[in-house]
Amino acid sequence: MRPYRTEFTRALVDVGRARRQHQPPRRQVVIVGAGIAGLRAAERLRERGFDGSIVFVGDEPHKPYNRTPLSKQLLAQTGRLTDLRLPVYRELDALWRLGTRALGLDLARQRLLLPRGEELAYDGLVIATGVEARHLPGAPLWSEHVWSLRDLADARGLSRRLALGVRHVAIVGTGFIGCEVASSLRKRGIEVSLIGRGKALMASAIGGKVGTLMTRVHRRNHVNLLLGRNPVRWGTADSPASDRTPAGVGVRIWLDDGSRLDADAAVIAVGALPAVRWLLGSGLDISDGVLTTASCHGVVREGTATGVVPSVVAAGDVARWPNLMIDATPRRVEHWITASEHGQAAADALLLGPGQAPPFTPLPRFWTEQFGVRLQGVGRPGLADTCRLAEGSPRALEFVACYLRAGTVVGAVGCNAGARLLEYADLIGLPLHPRPELIGSLPGPVPAAA
Amino acid sequence: MVSIGDETGVTVTFPKGFHPAEQPIPAAVPAVFPTSPNPMRTTGPLDVAPLVDLGGYGGVARAGRPPAFTPNARRRRGRLLRRPGRPQVSVDNNRCRLYAICQMEAPASFLVARDGRLYYDTAPATTELTRVRQAARLCPMQAIALRAEPR
Incomplete structure (x- = not known):
């Protein structure tokens, strides 16, 4: 036994030596x-x-x-x-x-x-x-009253500004960030004016119909909605004399319909x-x-x-x-x-490497919560041409909506729906009411009749 | 030329610059998309061949019917399975908002039921751990905590 062992050990040492000689370079x-x-x-x-x-x-x-x-x-x-x-x-x-x-x-x-x-x-x-964060042309971003929200430094600065007795905040942009900021500030009892280009909130992401429902939620929670309007001129304390704000007004925004808005601070959330x-x-x-x-x-x-x-x-x-x-x-x-x-x-x-890597095909998923309404989506609802109510009741704010493009499902949005949305996530790429033979070939679970 | 194992009587000779890890792996399944400048290369520029399936991102895990919610059998019999090194899953009820992302990622370990509650497996099987970890990573409210049992 003994000589075999020595030989074996020596061979192992040799293997190690050869490995070290031919070690691949450190990457x-x-x-x-x-x-x-x-x-x-x-x-x-x-x-x-x-x-x-x-x-x-x-x-x-x-x-x-x-x-x-x-x-x-x-x-x-x-x-x-x-x-x-x-x-x-x-x-x-x-x-x-x-x-x-x-x-x-x-x-x-x-x-x-x-x-x-x-x-x-x-x-x-x-x-x-x-x-x-995208900038709005003409907006005085250098001012301590005007903020955008992207990273921790922005959030800290904005929080510090809000702690200094801010009572009214103007938010420009009605995307997810703008609406979430509005909800968070209303929760703290701060007055909020929401300025947006479109007629419904978050319309580019979740479509006009669900967007209108969310608009109603915001209105019910006393958000001052200024929709279909754009800011054209801004005034702060450092602006030229014609636009300079009086004492006690942080920022003054002129809108394209001729109206004027005074606020203690402004948040710009117009995308990225x-x-x-x-x-x-x-x-x-x-x-x-x-x-x-x-x-x-x-x-x-x-x-x-x-x-x-x-x-x-x-x-x-x-x-x-x-x-x-x-x-x-x-x-x-x-x-x-x-x-x-x-x-x-x-x-x-x-x-x-590019030859072997499989294509990255995730199911896009997003969520947002505003005024206690939990909204979550799968797929790309923004690409759809039609929006159908799949189940539930929009009045009770508990529903699932399916988004179709050319007859096939491209996305779904659930409102306080929890796991009910999951069935519709598996429908993406299929018609909303697939024929039985299609359901048989479906990889996911069989959806309940909608 | 390098030769190893002279003493054992078996001689293996490698050409200079040879390393077993750098040899192409023959099981190459060419992808239709995208086209590569060198489709015969089996790894990327880092020379690490990913062999383990770590559970997954999008689409990949969703092929086939998702498994049913099956919490640990021993747990069901009333005995908590505690092993050193095996994570203990807990969900913060104050944070969880029932978005059911965890159920999409690990359907065998998480279930958002119709009664509006989250049921979950506190001691998931070892085979489920990669999925449970992915569920904890992707949880929107970051409510899932994985704590390893002390050894």
Whole structure:
């Protein structure tokens, strides 16, 4: 037995030596943007057994935190700062370059350009810079009375301003953020005026019909709705003499119907634009977000020729990709759940390469809560041409609405519906009332007769 | 040329620059979309082949009928299964708003019933853990907590 053992041990040592000689080079993944998508990408890389180094390059001075309570619990003062923590189930062992803005990208040399001429080499790059709040032309964003709401610094500044005896806030924009801010501020007893372009709230996301129902909810909760109007002129204490506000008025807004609105503070929530300015000149297609293939890989465009970059993936709000579950048109999706899943898919795509990575086909899911009304949606209701009530009662604010495009379901929105929405999530891509043979081929559970 | 295991009598020789991990894996299922500049390459630029199915993002997990809600059998018999290292699931009732995202992610461990309550498995089976973790990640209210039993 003994000689065999020695030989065996020696062979093992030799194997180890050979392995060390031919060790593959240590790889480095750089994740630009320390948000939820970047965090989930790093977590997934570690789960998959990637043992190289991971470097986060983030603009904000914070590690990834949950942005969703900023407009809800944090502004309504019902939550705490610890609500912003995100769970991570794997040791990330990452290098955090926080407070560092990426300045450029050199695709040919695989280098990320950082301030002061620093270059960061990468073998894989995850672009997850997310979006920035859109600015309204002419709005005095430098004023201490005018805020937009995107990150923790905005939320803190706005909260500090509200604590200084603000009684009336004007909100410009009737998207999810604008409506959630209105709900949170009303909960604190602050008067709210909501200025919006469209006739219904959140109409671009959930359609006019459900939007009208939510408009009614806001009106019942004494939100001063100024719909179908645009701000044209702004006045603050620092404005020129003609627009200067008197003492005691924080901000004065002139609307395009000739009316005038005085408020102690204003919140601008008119959507967001992808943060892609640092990618200008890199060769990547960055028209309305970083264009990627269906499997998250970056696309280079030179004239009419296009190419896929295997070492660059994009995830989160910044990426524009075709969700093949809906159709082949590349679009951006600004949902928190989708951003999480997108980060994971991007990490997988980076590991698999463009030849093998499966297309990322998530079911877009979103939720919002305003004045105690829980609204949640699946799919892309914004793309629909018709909206049908599937079940429940809109009067009682307990219903599910299905959204159809050319006869097939593209989305569904549930209002205080809980798990009833799940049955309609499985209908996406099918007609609302599928024939029995279609139901037989349905992968999901058989829906109840609607 | 490098040879290993000379003493054992068995000689394996590798050409210089060879590493087993860098060899292409033959089980390549070409995807229709997108097209790659080099479709024969089986991994990305990082040379890590993802072999484990970690449960999933969108669509992938939803293929086929979702499993029914089946909480841990031993738990049902009244005995809580406590093992060191196995997470204990708890849901904060003050936070949960019944969006049922957890039921979409892990249907075997979470159920938002018609009575407007959330039923969940406090000690999910090991096979369910990846899905339960994903449910905790995606919970809109971040109400699901996974706490490992102390060893």
